[in-house]
Amino acid sequence: MMSLPLLAAAPFAPVDQDYLYEARQMQALSFAVHIPIVCFGIAFPAFVLFLEGLWLRSGDPIYRTVAKRWSKVMLALFAVGVVTGTILSFELGLLWPNFMATFGEVFGLGFTLEAFSFFTEAIFIAIYVYGWDRLSPRAHFLSGVPVVVAGFTGSLTVISVNAWMNNPSGFTLEGGRVSDVRPLAALFGNDFLWHEVIHMYVAAFIVAGFLTAAVYAFAWLRGRRGRYERVALVVPLTVAALAAPVQIVVGDWAARSVARDQPTKLAALEGLYETESGAPVHLGGWYDGDEVRYGLPLPRLLSLLAFHDPSARVEGLHEVPADERPPVNVVRFAFQTMVGIGFLLAGISAVYLFVWLRRRRLPRSRWFYRGVVAAGPLSVVALISGWVTTEVGRQPWVVHGQMRTEEAVTGASGIPIGYVSLVLVYAGLLAAVVWILRRLAQAPVEVESGPRGVAPLLAGAARREGEAER
Amino acid sequence: MTLDEAPLLLMLVGLAAYAVLGGADFGAAFWQLAAHGERGVALREHAYRAMGPVWEANHVWLVFVLVVCWTAYPQAFASIFSTLTIPLFVAALGIILRGTAYAVHAGTAREIERRAVDAVFSISSILTPFALGTAVGAIASGRVPVGNARGDLVTSWLNPSSIAVGILAVATGAYVAAAYLAGDAARAGLDDEAAAFRTRALGAGVVTGAIAFTALAVVAADGDRVGERLLEWPALAAVMASAVAGLATLEFVRRSRFEAARYGASAAVAAVVIGWALAQQPELLPGLTVEQAAAGRSTLVATVVGVVLGAVVVVPSLAVLFRLVLRGRFDPKAAAGEHPAPQRRSRRGRVPLARFAAGAAALGLPLMLIFDRGPFLAIGVLALLTFVALASVALAAAAAANGRSDEDGPESPSG
Ligand code: HDD
Ligand code: HEM
Ligand code: HEM
Numbered sequence: 114m115m116s117l118p119l120l121a122a123a124p125f126a127p128v129d130q131d132y133l134y135e136a137r138q139m140q141a142l143s144f145a146v147h148i149p150i151v152c153f154g155i156a157f158p159a160f161v162l163f164l165e166g167l168w169l170r171s172g173d174p175i176y177r178t179v180a181k182r183w184s185k186v187m188l189a190l191f192a193v194g195v196v197t198g199t200i201l202s203f204e205l206g207l208l209w210p211n212f213m214a215t216f217g218e219v220f221g222l223g224f225t226l227e228a229f230s231f232f233t234e235a236i237f238i239a240i241y242v243y244g245w246d247r248l249s250p251r252a253h254f255l256s257g258v259p260v261v262v263a264g265f266t267g268s269l270t271v272i273s274v275n276a277w278m279n280n281p282s283g284f285t286l287e288g289g290r291v292s293d294v295r296p297l298a299a300l301f302g303n304d305f306l307w308h309e310v311i312h313m314y315v316a317a318f319i320v321a322g323f324l325t326a327a328v329y330a331f332a333w334l335r336g337r338r339g340r341y342e343r344v345a346l347v348v349p350l351t352v353a354a355l356a357a358p359v360q361i362v363v364g365d366w367a368a369r370s371v372a373r374d375q376p377t378k379l380a381a382l383e384g385l386y387e388t389e390s391g392a393p394v395h396l397g398g399w400y401d402g403d404e405v406r407y408g409l410p411l412p413r414l415l416s417l418l419a420f421h422d423p424s425a426r427v428e429g430l431h432e433v434p435a436d437e438r439p440p441v442n443v444v445r446f447a448f449q450t451m452v453g454i455g456f457l458l459a460g461i462s463a464v465y466l467f468v469w470l471r472r473r474r475l476p477r478s479r480w481f482y483r484g485v486v487a488a489g490p491l492s493v494v495a496l497i498s499g500w501v502t503t504e505v506g507r508q509p510w511v512v513h514g515q516m517r518t519e520e521a522v523t524g525a526s527g528i529p530i531g532y533v534s535l536v537l538v539y540a541g542l543l544a545a546v547v548w549i550l551r552r553l554a555q556a557p558v559e560v561e562s563g564p565r566g567v568a569p570l571l572a573g574a575a576r577r578e579g580e581a582e583r
Numbered sequence: 584m585t586l587d588e589a590p591l592l593l594m595l596v597g598l599a600a601y602a603v604l605g606g607a608d609f610g611a612a613f614w615q616l617a618a619h620g621e622r623g624v625a626l627r628e629h630a631y632r633a634m635g636p637v638w639e640a641n642h643v644w645l646v647f648v649l650v651v652c653w654t655a656y657p658q659a660f661a662s663i664f665s666t667l668t669i670p671l672f673v674a675a676l677g678i679i680l681r682g683t684a685y686a687v688h689a690g691t692a693r694e695i696e697r698r699a700v701d702a703v704f705s706i707s708s709i710l711t712p713f714a715l716g717t718a719v720g721a722i723a724s725g726r727v728p729v730g731n732a733r734g735d736l737v738t739s740w741l742n743p744s745s746i747a748v749g750i751l752a753v754a755t756g757a758y759v760a761a762a763y764l765a766g767d768a769a770r771a772g773l774d775d776e777a778a779a780f781r782t783r784a785l786g787a788g789v790v791t792g793a794i795a796f797t798a799l800a801v802v803a804a805d806g807d808r809v810g811e812r813l814l815e816w817p818a819l820a821a822v823m824a825s826a827v828a829g830l831a832t833l834e835f836v837r838r839s840r841f842e843a844a845r846y847g848a849s850a851a852v853a854a855v856v857i858g859w860a861l862a863q864q865p866e867l868l869p870g871l872t873v874e875q876a877a878a879g880r881s882t883l884v885a886t887v888v889g890v891v892l893g894a895v896v897v898v899p900s901l902a903v904l905f906r907l908v909l910r911g912r913f914d915p916k917a918a919a920g921e922h923p924a925p926q927r928r929s930r931r932g933r934v935p936l937a938r939f940a941a942g943a944a945a946l947g948l949p950l951m952l953i954f955d956r957g958p959f960l961a962i963g964v965l966a967l968l969t970f971v972a973l974a975s976v977a978l979a980a981a982a983a984a985n986g987r988s989d990e991d992g993p994e995s996p997s998g
Pocket of ligand 2: 147148150151153154155190191192193194195196197198199200201202205231232234235264267268271272313639642643646
């Protein structure tokens with residue numbers, strides 16, 4: 114299945130690169146910075162619009178206050194998302210020129226379409242954030258809608274590329290050149306795309322939801338429990354709490370797709386060496402080359418999870434040559450971390466939903482709020498772990514079964530210098546983001562009722578209804 | 584024009600737009616660096632305010648050029664990025680620093696913070712166009728061979744042509760920005776700022792013109808055939824058009840006709856981009872013609888169709904954004920204007936959201952657990968997402984509204 118050995122003279126033949134590992138680290142680092150930030154680009158506009166919608170409906174100025182303050186955060190984070198994403202685009206060329214030269218025409222369309230989502234997002238986020246008090250309430254609300262839509266289409270198109278790398282199709286590779294390219298089929302006719310997009314999209318709401326809620330849960334613990342904090346806590350927390358249990362179901366679907374299309378990755382998730390019927394799952398432990406040691410075995414669970422059949426046959430790692438196996442322990446540890454955190458988040462969510470549905474109030478235990486504070490960072494860890502599972506589990510291939518990562522890398526020298534500078538710049542970036550978020554949070558909360566004399570949509574109706582309920 | 588060339592044309596449009604709009608954005612920062620004292624603060628604030636709403640959209644043009652390049656001419660893209668690793672990496676770092684500075688600018692309160700942010704912003708705003716310009720110079724002077732990092736990693740961009748184009752890129756940005764900011768200040772009624780930027784625009788216009796001529800001479804003498812062809816028909820026509828547009832722009836600025844100046848400056852920059860393209864024809868890189876570099880037919884068709892469809896959405900949206908900005912709708916004094924009160928609509932019967940949500944969950948969950956692919960799975964996924972959305976709306980609205988003065992704790996001053 115490997116691409117044919119190329120003539121050394123071919124312009125994009127594999128090269129010797131001493132720093133392949135550093136190149137991979139650089140790519141991974143840049144993703145790890147971009148992805149948590151864009152979760153806010155995807156989910157935050159929806160939160161803000163929801164709050165603005167509540168304001169329009171109820172006329173209660175508190176919603177508008179929260180929405181307006183959050184939209185400033187949204188703009189700052191969007192700027193950071195834009196620049197970190199641009200670096201990713203540069204890096205694809207700087208670090209993996211052979212990959213781009215060979216396959217750019219197969220998957221490039223995904224990014225071309227993505228560019229239009231970015232345009233849309235950048236345009237309307239500006240109109241929305243600068244348009245407070247300057248557009249009519251309804252026009253302002255509507256200007257936020259394309260931002261939400263573009264957040265989804267942007268993820269869809271970029272993840273179509275990643276799904277294609279994991280499960281490539283839609284082309285013929287001969288002598289290092291592709292032909293018979295069908296870009297639409299390659300990107301959007303790919304089974305792998307859908308679970309990745311949905312899993313990532315839901316993850317964005319979990320991450321943005323729990324991280325935002327964590328801030329206000331912290332304030333809650335410190336005794337700041339006004340209306341403002343309540344609204345700002347409850348909205349993201351509710352969304353995240355509903356998304357977290359659903360994410361387990363989506364993750365199960367992802368695992369089944371992996372089992373079907375990337376059996377080697379599935380074997381790495383568990384550290385399964387021999388092909389087995391009724392394969393177990395081991396919690397924890399360590400894979401030492403042919404089995405998992407010191408793990409807690411749960412018999413038949415892997416077969417059950419991967420194929421929904423407790424005696425299904427699961428292919429082991431030994432089905433492929435040793436140099437086509439991913440680094441099992443990294444993948445396995447990342448996967449177990451994600452799943453473990455996934456259940457933890459679902460547990461916190463269950464407490465919240467249960468208390469609300471039974472008693473119509475927020476939980477009172479301080480432990481619940483401590484849990485929410487922890488859930489914020491934990492959900493980011495789950496997000497990164499999930500991507501490490503996907504991306505390291507794809508190794509040693511950059512395009513699964515077609516091109517190995519070492520065939521893709523650049524021949525340029527100086528990768529370590531680039532790596533160190535990138536780390537320094539990202540450290541500065543993170544410091545700056547933390548600083549601006551704190552600054553924005555310190556600005557005093559001013560509850561204002563909105564543009565002068567404007568009766569928000571339906572204010573009267575909502576009041577009447579409130580009376581009727583009483 | 585052939586199908587092979589169509590994406591190139593799109594890239595040139597993108598490049599011209601980036602040179603004008605992105606250039607103005609970089610140039611605004613150039614003037615911030617040059618501004619001092621109390622007056623300087625006003626100029627700096629004006630520049631941030633004028634560029635704030637548009638810089639992200641302006642920036643996407645660069646991303647657009649890159650992605651079309653790697654889709655339609657993947658070998659050219661890979662060759663350029665691997666050989667020109669250093670300047671492009673520097674540009675990338677500059678882009679991170681600038682974006683970060685934009686993001687944190689809003690939070691600066693003390694003078695020392697403002698100075699630090701401004702310094703990072705301005706330096707990265709000079710470094711980035713310079714680095715991108717050296718890359719253009721490298722391509723135009725034929726120093727990027729086809730292949731994975733086959734060119735010289737240093738001399739490919741550290742040479743007379745690259746330096747000349749790099750300096751030209753910075754100067755052009757400064758000029759376009761001064762003309763734009765002068766116009767913007769005049770519209771906002773900030774006469775002092777308008778006069779200050781007008782003076783700067785005139786000075787920068789003269790300097791940029793001189794740099795442009797020098798750069799032309801340097802590239803012509805230093806580069807291979809491309810440089811010479813810049814001085815031959817048809818590229819020469821574009822170069823002359825650029826010179827004429829540049830002169831006309833100066834005159835417009837002198838007469839404080841800033842809108843005309845804006846178009847003139849854009850035309851001058853666009854003409855240079857066209858001239859470069861004409862001089863390169865038919866090669867993208869030495870030994871790689873457009874035809875050889877082009878992706879397969881299906882990819883090219885999909886790219887062009889995709890861009891056209893995208894443009895249908897994006898071009899009117901961009902027009903709206905620029906209209907709002909250019910008409911001053913985002914100026915501070917435009918706040919809380921006379922908006923018509925939205926009409927009250929009678930509320931339709933209360934939708935039993937929670938019940939719908941429960942139904943969606945009951946439908947979606949089994950479907951997702953049973954099916955691995957196909958339409959039933961799709962229905963299951965949609966149903967489950969619908970559940971999350973509806974239940975969120977129902978629960979969050981109720982939970983946020985409830986508890987004005989409830990059992991959760993004493994009402995405390997928020998903040
Ligand atoms: C908040 C984040 C989060 C949470 C709580 C979970 N995941 Fe996840 N997971 C991701 C975030 C994520 C992701 C967004 O990072 C990934 C990376 C690639 C992708 O499509 O989603 C991912 C990938 C991913 C993959 C690999 C897919 C592939 O390679 O294509 C599997 C098998 C799972 N997940 C399974 C699960 C299961 C069974 C979970 C149950 C608890 C779970 N995930 C919770
Ligand atoms: C899981 C994968 C990804 C998701 C969900 C994602 C999502 C997003 C979103 C929502 C934005 C808008 C900015 C923001 O909201 O802060 C963005 C920006 C960006 N992303 Fe990503 N991205 C992903 C991966 C990538 C990759 C692999 C690349 C390129 C190689 C990339 C390139 C970009 C670029 C260039 C921008 C800036 C666009 C602009 O200028 O407005 N992203 N991304
Ligand atoms: C959605 C679009 C994405 C695309 C197109 C993409 C593409 C790539 C490419 C080209 C490489 C380098 C080649 C290789 O090592 O195989 C890579 C590596 C990697 N990516 Fe992604 N990626 C995406 C999303 C992500 C995200 C969101 C993360 C989150 C952290 C991530 C984590 C990694 C890691 C850890 C590696 C290094 C793997 C290793 O060297 O073992 N990727 N990816």
